[in-house]
Amino acid sequence: MAANPWLPLQDALNTLLAAAPSPTESVNLPLMEALNRVASQDIIAPINVPPCHNSAMDGYVMHADDAKAGNQLPIVASIFAGDTNEHVIGRGECARIMTGAPIPDACDAVVIQEDTERTDTHIVIMETAESGANIRQTGADITAGHCVIRAGTRLRPSHLTLLSSLGMATVDVYCPVTIGLMATGDELKSAGETLEKGQIYESNRIGVAALLNQCQVNLIDYGIIADRPDAIRTALHTASQQCDLVISSGGVSVGDADFIKDVLAELGKVAFWKVAIKPGKPFAFGHLNKALFCGLPGNPVSAYVTTEQLVIPLIRHMQGESVNAESHRQLLPATLSVSIKRRAGRLDFQRATYHTDEHGKLMVTPHRKQSSGVMTGIVEANCYMLIPAEAEHLQAGDNIMIQPFSIWG
Ligand code: AMP
Numbered sequence: 044m045a046a047n048p049w050l051p052l053q054d055a056l057n058t059l060l061a062a063a064p065s066p067t068e069s070v071n072l073p074l075m076e077a078l079n080r081v082a083s084q085d086i087i088a089p090i091n092v093p094p095c096h097n098s099a100m101d102g103y104v105m106h107a108d109d110a111k112a113g114n115q116l117p118i119v120a121s122i123f124a125g126d127t128n129e130h131v132i133g134r135g136e137c138a139r140i141m142t143g144a145p146i147p148d149a150c151d152a153v154v155i156q157e158d159t160e161r162t163d164t165h166i167v168i169m170e171t172a173e174s175g176a177n178i179r180q181t182g183a184d185i186t187a188g189h190c191v192i193r194a195g196t197r198l199r200p201s202h203l204t205l206l207s208s209l210g211m212a213t214v215d216v217y218c219p220v221t222i223g224l225m226a227t228g229d230e231l232k233s234a235g236e237t238l239e240k241g242q243i244y245e246s247n248r249i250g251v252a253a254l255l256n257q258c259q260v261n262l263i264d265y266g267i268i269a270d271r272p273d274a275i276r277t278a279l280h281t282a283s284q285q286c287d288l289v290i291s292s293g294g295v296s297v298g299d300a301d302f303i304k305d306v307l308a309e310l311g312k313v314a315f316w317k318v319a320i321k322p323g324k325p326f327a328f329g330h331l332n333k334a335l336f337c338g339l340p341g342n343p344v345s346a347y348v349t350t351e352q353l354v355i356p357l358i359r360h361m362q363g364e365s366v367n368a369e370s371h372r373q374l375l376p377a378t379l380s381v382s383i384k385r386r387a388g389r390l391d392f393q394r395a396t397y398h399t400d401e402h403g404k405l406m407v408t409p410h411r412k413q414s415s416g417v418m419t420g421i422v423e424a425n426c427y428m429l430i431p432a433e434a435e436h437l438q439a440g441d442n443i444m445i446q447p448f449s450i451w452g
């Protein structure tokens with residue numbers, strides 16, 4: 044074992060990402076089912092958006108040379124959005140036009156309604172409009188033939204809206220990865236069971252599953268496994284046959300009932316099992332047959348933080364998304380509101396709350412509960428505050444990076 048057996052987070056992430064196989068299979072899905080899936084091909088726009096010049100405002104359309112303040116013009120037509128007729132508007136004439144309605148050939152200006160005075164049959168223009176005014180030009184947003192979404196992009200609601208505007212009904216996305224989840228611990232009981240002295244309710248699987256569901260995965264739940272090598276061996280072996288990635292919680296540290304590393308070494312290969320982060324130091328990663336394996340710490344906050352910081356980037360990579368160890372976290376600079384004294388050594392993901400002060404400055408305050416077993420700290424916080432591994436003293440007013448919750452790209 045090296046002098047410092049704790050792997051820095053960045054090195055751990057690089058190891059995970061390097062081990063992640065790239066997806067090979069894709070499927071064509073209706074847009075309604077494609078949310079949060081990863082595009083497997085570059086998507087090329089088949090048409091211009093907008094497909095034709097159209098009005099950006101409610102007003103009057105005309106030749107730009109007629110759009111001069113003081114001009115009086117007869118209204119010769121009314122054009123609504125969706126109108127497919129060919130309207131001919133001559134010099135010295137105008138047409139009433141609604142937002143989204145097509146601009147007639149040869150017209151090149153829209154005077155907004157507010158800049159006109161109207162009688163039954165005519166308008167008087169109060170403000171001159173330039174050529175092109177209030178007109179959305181053909182292809183101004185998207186030009187046919189352009190790549191609008193790169194392969195490896197996770198499809199968010201905005202992407203699906205854009206694809207719909209191109210007339211696309213389906214999209215090619217990578218097949219989801221299959222993930223097996225289990226919790227180890229003799230003390231763990233399920234909801235509905237009565238707790239005997241020394242027992243607790245199992246809570247890691249639901250939280251981890253909920254975090255993973257943000258990535259659209261196929262999840263197989265293997266339940267609660269006893270702290271016995273034979274039970275763990277059977278569960279890991281079965282899961283490794285059925286899954287691309289197997290995740291367990293608990294039993295990965297140095298206690299006398301911590302068998303995960305030994306069984307992993309016996310059935311497969313341990314790549315590392317200590318990461319220099321807090322919470323979450325004991326985190327095992329390795330190979331189990333063809334599957335990858337992540338052994339989360341049992342403490343609920345540790346399991347949650349390591350899922351977010353290590354497992355989700357791994358899954359995103361396995362799903363074909365373009366991620367790297369540096370970019371997967373979206374950090375913001377903030378100002379620390381209190382002083383902190385701590386022991387150096389691990390990158391600390393303190394649970395914290397950010398807000399803007401009366402000058403608009405982004406401030407951050409650590410939650411008072413930082414124990415790795417205490418979920419209320421994370422529930423009441425809105426961000427992680429990242430204390431660098433080497434920092435011992437931080438002063439109120441220091442700059443510090445934060446990672447707002449639920450922003451993972
Ligand atoms: P371990 O990593 O197995 O040593 O567990 C560390 C702590 O986390 C112990 O207090 C366990 O009781 C607790 N713990 C382990 N697994 C879970 C779980 N699935 N749900 C809630 N608490 C757990």
Ligand code: MG
Pocket residue numbers: 227228229270293294300341
């Ligand atoms: Mg345990």
